Amino acid sequence: MEAKKTLNNQNLFQKFIALHIGIIPMPLYLILTLGYILLTMENQMPDDMLGALGIMTLFSFILEEVGKHIPVLKSLGGKVLVVTFLPSYLVYQNWLPKGTVRVVTNFMTRNNFLAFFIALLIVGSISAMNRKTLIKASTRIIVVLLICELVGPILGIAVGTLLGLSAWKTYFYVVAPIMAGGVGEGALPLSLGYAAIISMTQPKIFAMILPCVMLGSLVAVILAGILKKIGDVHPEWTGNGRLVESDEAESGLDNLTQKSNGADIEKMLVSGVLAVALYLLGVWVNSVIHLPAPIVLLIVVMAAKMLGWIPASLQAGGSSLYSLTVKGITPPLLFGVGVAMTPWKSLITVFTNVPMLITIVVTVTGIVVAAFFSAKFLGMYPVDTAIAVSCCSGQGGTGALAILAAGDRMVLMPFAQVAVRLGGAITVTLSIFLMRLFA
Template sequence: MGKKNQEMASVKEPTSKKTIKKFFGLPIWIVVVLIGIVLTATYTGALSKDLSGAFALMFAIGVVFNEIGDRIPIWNTYIGGGIVLAFLGTAALAYFNVLPTEYVELINWANGEVDFLTFFIVILITGSVLGLERKLLLKSIAGYVPAILGGVAGAGLLGIGVGLLFGVSPADTMIQYVLPVMGGGNGAGAVPLSQIYETVTGNPAADYYAFAIAILTIANIFAIISGGLLNALGNKRKGLTGDKKTLMRNASEIATEEETTEVTMKDYGGAMMLSLTFYALGLLFSKVLLPEIFGVAIHQFAYMIIFVAAANALGLIPTYVRKAAQTLQKFFTKNMILIIMVGVGADTDLGELMAAITIPNVVMAMFIVIGAILGSAIVGYLVGFYPIDSAVTAGLCMANRGGSGDLAVLGASGRMDLISYAQLSSRLGGGMVLIIGSLIFGALL
């Protein structure tokens, strides 16, 4: 009888306990108290204008929008959920002056003094590249350039086709729409393209830039939303995507199983030091030793990816450090992405976006993004990639606003582990578009 009572008690015990619903890992009452404290400090001006104050405010904003976005039907499945709402919600808070101006400037990665965005990308690049098995790394990078070019070709073809419907010539479509969208972002794309435009035509670079950045901003929104839609498609059609960490369809056949390694706390410190040193090496080459190749400026992130990939391929990095770098990357991906999305939102001018919203601009930007998706997916499939993962990285991460746009697209698509490929699109891919742009400007203007 005693044994029977014990068995009944063991069965009923779990149902008698209330499951505590957590918000960002914490009970809701604690989250509410924490957010209340941070907002009170913000609106009284007591919150410090340094990294600690920025992080506190960005978590307070990001957690609220993230939890709401993850619970809105349709939005949470097809648009990107809380990650995308954190981005757009923060942009709205800044535009309607809900947040004090000095704190909007503080959390704006582009204009503020707190450049956490670069640090975030450095950690993610190192962890994602070192997380790839050597053979898989070499094979995937070899096929990636064709996938990028496929995205550019698809964007150009579809953009020209739609442009003709609105009476825009193929030359103007390529110069004013396709090149700015596919140029790798703002600083690496729209700005140098406007300088090339000024050199070739003699007209002010600002004339070209004003329109280019508007079209790029519209395309960036479509790229982020498309990331969420592709993620939903991949969840339903498993054959179109892999584990969201690799591009290669036959990754399991190429990769070899590695030995399990115990990682200590000091290994994480070594992994962080390794990440920052690779970034310093990239800066050394991009600023001093070899800033240009065949007249094209090479970004420090592009150099960094090359050096991390080479070190991984040559087996120079101990297994335990590689594992530590991967764990660091996962921590940042899971916990710090909200910080990034809030910063990206603060950098988005909704007024500028709304001013550029006309039917021709919106439709053409949308179809350029669709063309980038189709072109990169088709060519990616032909070189052995999963079409959705190829479309996200080689397509959408070309058709956005560079580094911050990459993170927004990868966050919406749930593929943050593919950051190294995304950066190759923005940096090396953007460089290829500048070469194409130089040729087009010279031939058509």
Template structure:
């Protein structure tokens, strides 16, 4: 609830009682089997789940200040709902399908990438991307170093700590990381890919949870020490004024529509390159969202997009970030199987995974600081967004860190950064196994 200072408390922009009545009607109708599994029904159900969880998370003592607030509770609460089927299973499936099969998740990312990239002054944008990949490698190096330190307590060999622990966590997720890593492992060792994958997905799951909690803690650290972080929109220190927002110009609905059109067009260009023109580089597939980021950066760099379109894209991104992030947290939360996570909770797995996450944070933040970036923002994107479960993990991490405007950098970590890890993995498997 938010006090607007005039007419009492509001919840999700409406009087609290109105929002509460709507949520109760939706949930009651769902339990009576009265809503469908189509898009509008699922959309409504996700809001009815996400709004109360978000509100509770914002008001829980300790949780709201030190753990992650409303967004993180919406994510974990939805995971509890999905894992233990607290709602009928057909609705769990419909939420999962809406997020992944209908692919609202990718649509959300497309909107955020377009708005976040086009809202920055082009020179600042190009400078930040130029220094970003050293920060990714710094995070990877830090993760390896602390993995070895953590594994020493359990007698795990350095080679195994790199290949079986660090690579899965830092590999860019499941589909773009753990699965191709298991195939590379099988090609080099001659063993079945399932031998590697069954352990990699466990470690990745543990690392993903630690990454989300670490993002929330970094957000609190930034609030306590403002000099370590920027405005959540750019990485380079002292460039907060680089946003194109102009109070003298308010984007129209036509501007918003043009920003959406440009974003979808850029996404299709990404599909064109990833599926037809240049699907692989050095034998490794490049994701369409990575190509999309590159294309939008090029458009911004050459200054060919009119200001009204850029501001329209930014306005649309702001709407999605402020009001639709709840849907994403519900969608990715439902997809997290807590039983899978509980099965992975051994003392050694927890400690080694925690050390890897700390290493990714410290390594990326340190290198980021050296190249002129804010260390906290760099640690969130170049570190933690390498150490999660890809696209959905990026959104969970950025949501917990309250830095959704940095989605373009997060996608570079998961997509291009993940591809870099695959290249390194082929070398490391050959040397260490």
């Protein structure tokens, strides 16, 4: 009897050791946890890249596992919601150690790690994408985006007005911030433009519109999870990362991934160097003509791919780079976004204003529905197109990251950047023009 009990205990221990937390084997995860606990207790957590990545890795993969197993929520992008928004709440409640928050925040704000992630993802996904598919998708998604840029404001103003908000307040302080392209390149220039026209200070305007940006992004994340579920139920509506059907035998990224199972490290590193080099070029271009570096990177890589200038070795390396970025970097980065870039206080501010809350939900939902049906009309995969275009109502780059992760469509980051940057630029320019015209 004792021998049988000992054997059962050994089997349980072996099963426990064989578990994985995300991609991390349990023994390694326990070592990482021990190191974190010891350093936190002694207040000796290093305020550098290794310290931050250790913390982000430790928390993100366990939170992702939690999100995967919550009933109902797991079908609505639960793992992304938990990894991104639970840390925001923990920071708000001061339930995370101050040293942990400080190290992660310093890393996210000082090093622009999000830009590094987006650069790798753009180069990896585009270089490995089918060329003809890219050409067809790029032209059509702009048409879909323009339709959504029209539908979103009309629907938002109509609903806001019905709920007792003025058309002026609904558009300029609710709808426009949602569709402005995030915080740094959306809400901030929008508030500066408003302040130059009306008798209100920029900080006050910014404080008014920031909650709308945050909640709009949250709604888009949930809708991306719903769209993923719709794609699972109706596979004919999704290209699983493609916006249009490929004309060629290869299906782009998926095919290249299969070809490069034994990932060529040298090719992958060359693709990474290409991403860094083009990003630096984009920073220089931005200093000259004020075009954001990620957009410069996006334009150059898309042009090179469309013209057939990207060699096969870089395409294979790009496929491996994409896989590495999605599997290894996405969860830690989402946790960092939640800690450092998602103020919980801004989110809960909107929940107390029911008319504004309903207007935000309806506006973002209207954008997604418009994208879905216009994509079907244009011969595109509606699920993937709607997920990509919904990023125009997200929190900029951080919102696009969370939205695509919730929809399990990280390969769509290039098109998400088009939605965020182009859609945001249109909204900011038009909103400031209209305010100057009618103020």
